[in-house]
Amino acid sequence: MNITEVPAYNRILVGTDGSVLAEPTIVRAAGLAAANGADVVIVCAYTTLSSRESASQEASAAQVATLGQVPGAATATKALEEAVAIVEQHGVRVSAALLVDAEPAVALLEAAKQYEV
DSSP: OOTTOOOOOSEEEEEOOSSTTHHHHHHHHHHHHHHHTOEEEEEEEEEOOOHHHHHSTTOOGGGOSSTTOEESHHHHHHHHHHHHHHHHHTTOOEEEEEEEESOHHHHHHHHHHHTTO
8 A cells, every 4th residue: 555545444433422512523424434435333422320310400511520421321322313313314324323331432442442443
């Protein structure tokens, strides 16, 4: 391979936290996947909320110690579903959509290993 050649991607790994900053990242990953005929693995890291926190409507990012980690599985599920819809709107296959109860970096690294990204 010469220095100007860029290998084609087979699979793109992208994380989401459902924030307004996550959407352009998902769109970029979908566009890159579409251009390369690749599929996408989407990861959403979350933290489990106590039953009291879940019952209250006040669960917010301030309750999460780690940037990019979604508070609660329900909120994470919504963020993941939105990311899947964005990728599919670009005509790209989602090979996996993962909810992971872990810190974002750990979740992404584990998904990268598992899906050989």
